[in-house]
């Protein structure tokens with residue numbers, strides 16, 4: 296196996312320490328912060344905290360007498376939660392300055408945090424992305440959270456490829472535009488992914504963050520931390536079907552060329568309501584480019 300893997304184990308001593316801190320009156324947030332400061336990965340620390348306190352409550356007979364109050368552990372501390380890719384909406388809501396292009400805001404939603412954007416890409420840029428991606432397409436793989444490797448996923452019947460960040464003038468231009476638009480370092484973005492859905496293809500509802508409970512997740516997180524936000528850009532228009540759906544809130548975004556849907560998730564949790572998918576293409580084909588934004592530099 297590759298070197299540099301730091302295995303973090305939740306020992307009985309750590310559990311005891313967590314319980315002691317909590318009984319002494321420290322808030323779960325401050326215990327979490329203390330763990331992160333000494334090098335614990337946020338997600339693991341949160342899981343250890345939640346787990347230890349749940350076990351402690353169970354042993355005490357669940358809330359009888361002076362038991363520890365139930366805690367809701369934020370997966371990311373307050374200070375870090377404020378650091379999230381974020382589109383600054385102008386008061387007029389109409390136009391955003393993305394540097395080399397004016398982008399329109401078509402709709403926003405607060406939970407899940409969604410912004411639908413108009414005119415993020417020009418028709419020429421959409422065409423150029425499709426042309427560059429087409430010869431490099433393969434049946435889409437998704438990151439396998441069991442192992443951290445990649446696998447064919449029956450829920451995702453599209454064909455896909457990844458560009459390397461900065462690999463062409465076109466990509467550098469679009470990456471810079473996105474970084475400015477979402478107020479997030481260009482280096483924290485994954486290389487852009489392009490997906491092609493033929494008739495009948497779909498991407499069943501899923502979350503884009505990596506599930507902290509899966510054993511392969513710590514390995515995945517070494518490459519830039521969690522995903523915090525997604526930008527799906529529509530490169531063409533399927534004749535029928537192919538919208539981006541958010542089943543928790545009954546939202547469907549129309550796949551209109553040059554437009555995009557941005558959504559962010561401040562914790563790797565379903566409470567962000569960012570369950571989403573690509574509805575089946577009924578007629579024609581669908582092309583999208585997806586940009587994922589990570590916590591740290593993605594190498």
Ligand SMILES: O=C(O)CCC(=O)C(=O)O
Nearest residue numbers: 527538539572573583585
């Ligand atoms: O094709 C879509 O509309 C959604 C794509 C998506 O969810 C993804 O690439 O993660």
Ligand SMILES: [Fe+2]
Nearest residue numbers: 501502503571
């Ligand atoms: Fe997705």
